[in-house]
Amino acid sequence: xxxxxxxxxxxxxxxxxxxxxxxxxxxxxxxxxxxxxxxxxxxxxxxxxxxxxxxxxxxxxxxxxxxxxxxxxxxxxxxxxxxxxxxxxxxxxxxxxxxxxxxxxxxxxxxxxxxxxxxxxxxxxxxxxxxxxxxxxxxxxxxxxxxxxxxxxxxxxxxxxxxxxxxxxxxxxxxxxxxxxxxxxxxxxxxxxxxxxxxxxxxxxxxxxxxxxxxxxxxxx
Numbered sequence: 001x002x003x004x005x006x007x008x009x010x011x012x013x014x015x016x017x018x019x020x021x022x023x024x025x026x027x028x029x030x031x032x033x034x035x036x037x038x039x040x041x042x043x044x045x046x047x048x049x050x051x052x053x054x055x056x057x058x059x060x061x062x063x064x065x066x067x068x069x070x071x072x073x074x075x076x077x078x079x080x081x082x083x084x085x086x087x088x089x090x091x092x093x094x095x096x097x098x099x100x101x102x103x104x105x106x107x108x109x110x111x112x113x114x115x116x117x118x119x120x121x122x123x124x125x126x127x128x129x130x131x132x133x134x135x136x137x138x139x140x141x142x143x144x145x146x147x148x149x150x151x152x153x154x155x156x157x158x159x160x161x162x163x164x165x166x167x168x169x170x171x172x173x174x175x176x177x178x179x180x181x182x183x184x185x186x187x188x189x190x191x192x193x194x195x196x197x198x199x200x201x202x203x204x205x206x207x208x209x210x211x212x213x214x215x216x217x218x219x220x221x
Contacts, residue, residue: 053210065134066196072147074110075108082101092156093157117178124205128140130158131166137185138167141184143180
């Protein structure tokens, strides 16, 4: 039978091993908690799978653009409740009949889209606000865990139907859960390609930060 690590070392060697492991754990925790430089790890994706998590303190502000990207996600129009049906604890915008998840109009989602990935360090309430800055009518979607063109994967939507109009979704985030914030476009003709352009994205909240991964527990054998 293989001997335990402690039995393979002298007391002095094992004490030194424990010291080394403790320092490695401390270094990992310090690296995980260290705040990155502004936008240092910002990496939105053309698709949700290509986006890496945003990292930083709240309120978190960043920019993006759907120009030149691909129309990856087209949710079916549904302006009555329930619209998105992923079961995410969030609130979108739209007419009264579409709340709390928000409406998806005919033509919403026909533009190129850009995805941001977020996780929080603790359970907290977030307000996601996307404001177009190039005169376009853009929309905002929230997915949990995966993105698709199916209402079953969509958590909430926001499409106020105004050029340069701010879109807002509130989210009761669960620590460590991966959410995707997708900026899309609205086409009055309901045919691709819909509008594309630059925007600002703000993520506000308190009691949590945006984190790349859940911190794991470490032990010493």
